[in-house]
Every structure is written in C-alpha cells, then in structure tokens.
Amino acid sequence: MEIKFIDLFAGIGGIRLGFEKAMQTFGIETKCVLSSEIDSKAAETYKINFGETPSGDIHEIHEIDEFDFLLAGFPCQPFSYAGKQKGFGDTRGTLFFEIERILEKYRPKGFLLENVRGLVSHDKGRTLKTIIENLEKLNYRVKYLILNSSNFGVPQNRVRIYIVGLLGEEPELTLQSDFGSSDSHQYKKQQLSLFDNVTNPTVKDILEDNNESTQKYICSNSFTDMLSKVVGNDFEKLHGVRLIDYRGGNSIHSWELGLKGDCTPEEIDFMNALIANRRKKIFGTHQDGKRLSIEQIKTFFDNPNIDEIVASLLKKGYLSEDSNKTYNPVAGNMSFEVFKFLDPDSISITLTSSDCHRLGIVQDNVPRRITPRECARLQGFPDDFICHPEDQFAYKQFGNSVSVPVVEEVIYDLLMNNQKFFEEYLPTQEKAITQ
Template identity: 65%
Template sequence: MIKFIDLFAGTGGIRLGFEEACKKHDIKTECVYSSEIDKNACKSYELNFGENPLSDITQVNDLPDFNFMLAGFPCQAFSYAGKRKGFGDTRGTLFFDVERLLKKYRPKGFVLENVRGLTTHDKGRTFETIVNSLKSLGYSIEYRLLNSSNFNVAQNRVRIYIVGILNKDFIINTISDVGAVDSHNFKARNVQRSLFDDFKPIKVVKDILEENPDPKYFCSETFTKQLKKVIGDDLTKLHGYRLIDTRNGNSIHSWELGIKGECTPDEVEFMNLLIANRRKKIFGTHQDGKALTVEQIQTFYKNENIKEIAGSLIEKGYLSNYEQKYNPVCGNMSFEVFKFLDPESISITLTASDTNRLGVVQNGKPRRLTPRECARLQGYPDSYKLQENDNAVYKQMGNGVSVPVIEKLISDLMDNNKELMLDIFHPDKPYTLPSHTSKTHDQNLSKSMVC
C-alpha cells in the first residue's frame, strides 16, 4: 500500500494518472490528504473522489503519515502568460511550502508539475534554485520537458515534470521532447512519421469530438453569417484559423467580420495594412506593435482619402487616435470563437482564460468545444464527472494536468527500478519488474529547454 498526498490538487489530474499507473502495476493506493484552494475545483474533486480538499496549504502544518507526494504547484509566476516574477511573487513562493513539507515528513518520493517557463525563468536560476533545494533535502532528481501530444493527447502542451526519490538513484527512460511547435508543424511531422511502421499512436482533435453536442455550443446565426461573409459558404476553410485583431497571417479580424459595424473595402485594406506594418523595426523598436502617424501610414497605404477613412474607423471603434498616432482597438474578447481547431491536428494549449472560446467546424457548422471535449483534450476519461457549471469546467481544464503523461512517468519509474519500487511501494504481494537499459537524458533536456 502506498499512502500519498495530493497538493495543489486542482481537479485531480495528477492523482488520476498516478492511481492509474499504480492500478496497472497491482499496487494499492490511499490518498491520505489532498489540498486545493479554488472552491470550484474542489467541487469537481469531491464529485469524483468523494472528498473536498478545500484548504490553504500555507496554513497546514500537520499531515497524516505518507510516503509519496503529488504537487502541481501554481505556475502563474513562472509562465510566459504571467509577469514571470518567480520567487519575487507570492504565488511563486508556494514552492517553498512543498519544500517545507518534504523537509518535515521526508516522503520516499514525489512528482511535481509546472509550466515550461519555470525552466527558463530568470535565465534558469529559478529552476536551478528549486533543483538544488530538492537535492539538499537528500532527493535524487530526474526532470523531463514533455509535450502532451506525444502521449496520445490531442493537445500541444509542454510542461516540466520533476521526479524525486529519497537517498537513492533511479532510472527514467522517458526522454525530454517538447514536440511540434504548433498544429501545422505537428501535421507535417505526422506525415513523415506515417512513412515508418514503428511510431507511437497519436490522437487528434477529431478523435475527441462529441457526435451530438448540445445546440447551445453552436455559434450564433449572426456570427455564422459574418464568418461566411469572409470565408464563403464552406466553413471547413476555417480549420486552423485564429480570430485576432493584432496579427495577420492565418487569421480573421473584427473589421472583416463587421462586429462593430460594416467596413468598406478601403477600410478593411487600411486596417490590414496597419496590422501588417506596425511591427516593422523601421517604425521603432520600443515595442512590438507601434502606434503610427499619418506620415508613417502613408508609406504603405496610398489611398488619398486616408484621413477620411481613418475617421470613419475611429467612429466605428476599430481605430484610436492618441497624440496624432493611430492604433487598432483590439477586440479579441468579442469573438464567440477565437480559434478554430484543425480536426486533423492537435489543439493549441488550453488556458484558464480562453478555453471556453476554442471552436471547431463539425459537419459544416461552427461551434465551441464542449466541456467534455476539453476534458478529453487533457486525457481525462469519460468516466470523470463534470460539473454543470460550464465556465468552471473550462477554467479547470485550462489549469489542468494531462493525465496520460503522469501515468506514463509513474509507470516508467515502476518498470525500471525493481528493488527501489519494492522499498517504496511495499505491495501486498511480491512484485516483479522487468529490467531495462538505462539512458542518459541531461543533454537532451538542455536542448529542449529553449524559450
């Protein structure tokens, strides 16, 4: 029997993967303590595990006896989406509660999960501090950067996983692999993989779609008409398109859809050229997208009625004029769907803020992903119960952990460390593990740890 604790538990993704690996290896488990501060996440956890983990781990000092720790400690301070203040931010210092409990209770092992940005924050010094801290407590450490899409999960999600065992060296044969940089690259790589017989099974977006989703997830008639005005009647052309007002490329803008009011062809051209040119270094290097003067805009937009066109766009709300400089008024949050996924590829990374606005075109109709589909994008089994509060589930899945990655790591640990596992897990019956050839992955990880 292995007794474990589940910290920063969220909706239980790490626990699901851990318990599944143990089940496959005939090892009994007991979660003796779980902790999560988000009340809605606690409701999902209780719905599935029969216990409410609501607590603030910073205020917890006394725990039941346990010999393994699971912890997906909060990532906002380290992520590319956040301010990346690291240990200078209160959220970042929650790692020290992990350290505090490891030091006090000395469990035989742990698995930690965090965002990729943790490895490069402060030029790698933050991650080095964490690793050195864990080693100073007597733990041997192995860490891997892994992309969920390499583990039969239809999502491009790179995370750092840290495994530690007390006072004993161990082997993990899973190699760091950050996978494809985006869904387009994933498709190209998959075509190459198909030329060979020996490759891992992969899952793509079409594999996680519900056959008969609730009509409430379909896009409104108005939004659908706006999309057809730009794309045409064949909405499958939307596969892979992003709806965004700050970039060109494979994207559609609010002024093309007419969300704030219909625009003339000249106005659409003005806005598209402004978006395409305002990032150029000839207009300055002080920021990525610059506000431009009329004179600067005239270098790439030749219409003589430029001021009249700009005035009309300002009146409609697509353009702003501050200190005689023009800038687009970005309305990304106004789109019913901000990204249409390609059914033949993987999803972009789920996030807590916008998972509810990921979409797909299915049977010629545009719609948002359902909460169940988002759970599938994290590798949650359909047996996992979801709350009726859709927005809460979208947020939870955006914050979640890809279950199959945890299951693979723990299985790897069990399969390659026979005597060590007998010591740690103490199964009720003799347990025989196959021996494997060890591999070294440090150099592979260092190549993967690139911003």
C-alpha cells in the same frame, strides 16, 4: 503492500489519476491518505470522482498519516509567462516551501511535482535552481523533464515541467525532455513527415457526436452572421483561425466582421496591409508596431482613394490619428463567443483556465464552442470522469489541470527503471515487468 500517497494542490485530481493508473499497470495497490485543495469548486469535482473532500489550506495541515509518495501540482502563477513572474517574491511562490516542509518532516520515498514551462527560465533559471537545491538538501536526488502533452496521445500543445525525486537515490529515467511541436501548423508538418503508420490523435478524435449534448454550444446567430461575412457559408474555412486585431496570418479582424460598421473591400485591404507592415524594421523597432504617416503607408498600399479610405476608417473607429497625422489600428472588442477555432486535423492550443470556454470548432459545417467533455479529453481524462455540473467551473478546472497520460507515463517510467527502489510494493517481480 500498498503505496500510500498524498495529493497536494490537487485540483480535480489529474495527477492522482495518472499516478494510480501507472501503479495499476504494475499491480501495485494505492491509498491516498491526504488530498489538499483550497478551491471549493475544484474540491467539489474531486469529491464527486474520488469520494473524498480534500483538506483546504496547506498552511493549516500539520499532521499527516505516514505516506510513501508525494504528488503536487503546485500553483504555477508566480512562474508563468502569462503571470507577473514574481516567483518567490510573490506570496504564492512560497507555497513550494510548504512542500519542502512536508518532505522534511515525513521523508517519503519519492515525489512528483508539476509546473509550467516558465519555471525553467524564470529569474534566469535561479528559481528552478533554488527549488532543486532545497530538495537536494533534504537528501532527495532530483531529475526534471520538460514534456509536451501532444507527444503522449493528447491532442494539445501543452508544455510542462515534471520534477521527480527519490530519497537518497538518483532516479533513472528513459524519458527525455521534448518540447514537441511549437504550434498546430508545425505539428501537421511533423505528422506528414513520419514514415511509419503511427500518428498521434488530433482534435477531431476528441469531439463529441454532433447531437443534443452539443446543441447548447452552437454559436449564436448574430456571431455566425458576422463570421459569414468573411467565409460565406463555408465555415470549414475557420479551421485554425484566430480572432485578433493585432496580427495577420490566419486571423479574422474586427473590420472584416463589421464590428464597428461594415467596411468596403478597399478599407479591409487597407487595414490588413497596415497591420502586416507597421512592424517592419524599416519603420522602427516598436514592439507593437509604429504609427505610420500616409507617405509611409503608400509604400505598401498605393491606392488613389487612400484619403477617402482613411477618413472613412477614422469615422468608423477602426483607425486612430494623432497630431502628427500618423495612424494606427484601434483594436476592437474581440471578446467574442470564440477567440480561436481549432483545426480538427491538428492539435489544440494550450488550454487555460480563463479561455477554455472560448475555444471553438466547426463540426458538420456548424461553428460552436468546444464542450467541457471535449476539454476533459484534451487533457486525457477518461470519459467516466465526472465534470463539474456547472460549465463555468468545469472549463476553468480542465484549463488548470494536468494532462493525465503524461503523468501516467512519467510515473510508469520511474517505476520501470527503479524497480529495486519500489520492490517492497511490487506483488511479484514477474508481475512488475510488463514489457
């Protein structure tokens, strides 16, 4: 007996892919009776890959064929750390109640919802509490997991919440929440500390071969020339480097690139010392760092030519001065072709819809942007999944998507530990037990 499902806020079908793959493992046939996606470009990609055009606005969907399972990656903006965190005060936040409406009317056996990790702490936990309470009022027993894609064979630091529910029965799960490594440096340390021979994939494992397909993504000569001012001809020094003016560490800044005019080594040292020290508590607790006087700057940068250095940096526009003779860096326009070069021996930062196209990699000592196919692989999409033919939409869609293997593992775990609940769909009990 096939299991019928609906795919809401479907995007390009990442949750569907993971769900169907898990069902296939148990020999369960599936049928999608409804998909819904309001973004027309995402719907185009969905149709290319699944042969069906999703319905549009969920508010206008009132009649659905009977189904057994609901999938929904409901919009994350209201709950995201990057958003305004208005939650249910935001009209988009009420889209959850469309899920509730459909669950109440059709009473499917179960569901899987996916959202950003910010949902857990949003409004001091009240938003998630409201969601779970509303689901339980409909007689669904609910559990949620916070999982990092980097623990599921996907070389990306992507932490998301997965909410599963069964009608009238507590779901049993063996998976446990795990935030994973907080960044690529911690991930590398974690891999080195493992005593077995099992290691998760890293960025280098998802790269396309350096051939005709990657040529169009090579950084421009002008940008490459800027980068060479810092790393010379050894572009592999860019592994893991971020282009940003407000922080030190493994970063490159506008004054090092000569964005507003070339700087002397002394001027570069001054600017790097300023951003590294202006946030120290001895100068105050300002979030973005305090403006400092020459006397304060001399406590960490004592150079006999400091007056000339400051004057030159003011003239070039790297430094600002106020009426009190205090100084602060002026952030340059860092909207370069690449804002972050990934470390091939670690994991990627979290893909986002706005910045996917500006992630970079150095391959064979050539700096370039990562390709849409590489973005797809960072989300665990199979290589036979067809990307949108226009790069700008492909990048956005993969940045918005889910990591397919995580969904597959969550559904697999749900099926494995709740086989009696899904018994009517199993071909035979023997086939269901795969481990």
